[in-house]
Amino acid sequence: MxxxxxxxxxxxxxxxxxxxxxxxxxxxxxxxxxxxxxxxxxxxxxxxxxxxxxxxxxxxxxxxxxxxxxxxxxxxxxxxxxxxxxxxxxxxxxxxxxxxxxxxxxxxxxxxxxxxxxxxxxxxxxxxxxxxxxxxxxxxxxRINDFLPPKSVVRGGIIWPLTSPTIKNLFVEKPVPRVEICTLCYNCLKVCPAEAIAKADDAKVPRYNYQKCIRCFCCMETCPEAAIN
Ligand code: SF4
Ligand code: SF4
Known part of the structure; x- marks a missing residue:
């Protein structure tokens, strides 16, 4: 269903x-x-x-x-x-x-x-x-005529130079938690398959390692506060 x-x-x-x-x-x-x-x-x-x-x-x-x-x-x-x-x-x-x-x-x-x-x-x-x-x-x-698609860009395979994390971070959208909304529940950390999210320490949101992030957006799907842009 x-x-x-x-x-x-x-x-x-x-x-x-x-x-x-x-x-x-x-x-x-x-x-x-x-x-x-x-x-x-x-x-x-x-x-x-x-x-x-x-x-x-x-x-x-x-x-x-x-x-x-x-x-x-x-x-x-x-x-x-x-x-x-x-x-x-x-x-x-x-x-x-x-x-x-x-x-x-x-x-x-x-x-x-x-x-x-x-x-x-x-x-x-x-x-x-x-x-x-x-x-x-x-x-x-x-038919629905005013349906909004997601903003993220669709690409087929990840091709060079986007396989390089540094280049990828410049050109590919990434999930960004918002300080004003995040409650530090860490649901995002628990679900991240790439272990790209760490505890906040002194920050107000979890720390994201975009070198490791594979852009699956599971964190965004899981965040109960809709705090991730
Ligand atoms: S998009 Fe996926 S890999 Fe990247 S931080 Fe979120 S859950 Fe982890
Ligand atoms: S799941 Fe959302 S509210 Fe919870 S720590 Fe992550 S960004 Fe913050």
């Missing part, structure tokens, strides 16, 4: 990304480290989806029920995003097709959602948007 939300790292999170939830506990953080770029992470999510569909004795089917009655726009998927009335429930047995419909519904760019571009290429379900069979309301009647 995914929600329709924006996501600072994957641009959008829905049915395919929701399956990340089957990964137990800390193995989620390990997978973020093993697949640090947006394209690698999308490929991993699709590997996982394919494993769930075909990795058992008999192929399995899943029913994905997306709650898009109230979705999230802007700097999602955590509390920094804003609730957005969409008024839809989207149901399907093909996670890629369902995500395509959801992304279209709110007007996000398909080419920025690598689980879609790669998902159709893999063809676990339909191989092209033209093959999606829709029932119920028409997409045109339901």
């Amino acid at each position: 995914p929600k329709l939300k924006t996501h600072g790292f994957t641009h959008y999170t829905g049915a395919v990304k929701n399956l990340f939830g089957v990964m137990p506990g800390l193995s989620k953080a390990r997978m973020h480290m093993r697949a640090p770029s947006q394209m690698e992470f999308a490929e991993f999510l699709l590997d996982l989806y394919g494993g769930l569909l075909n990795g058992f004795e008999k192929p399995k089917k899943f029913i994905h029920v997306m709650d898009a009655v109230v979705g999230m726009e802007g700097e999602g998927p955590g509390p920094s995003g804003k609730p957005k009335n969409i008024g839809a429930v989207i149901v399907g047995d093909d996670a890629v097709a369902l995500d395509y419909v959801a992304v279209n519904l709110v007007g996000l760019k398909i080419k920025k959602v690598f689980t879609l571009t790669e998902g159709f290429r893999r063809g676990y379900g339909v191989k092209s948007p033209d093959d999606i069979q829709m029932r119920g309301e028409s997409l045109e009647d339901m």
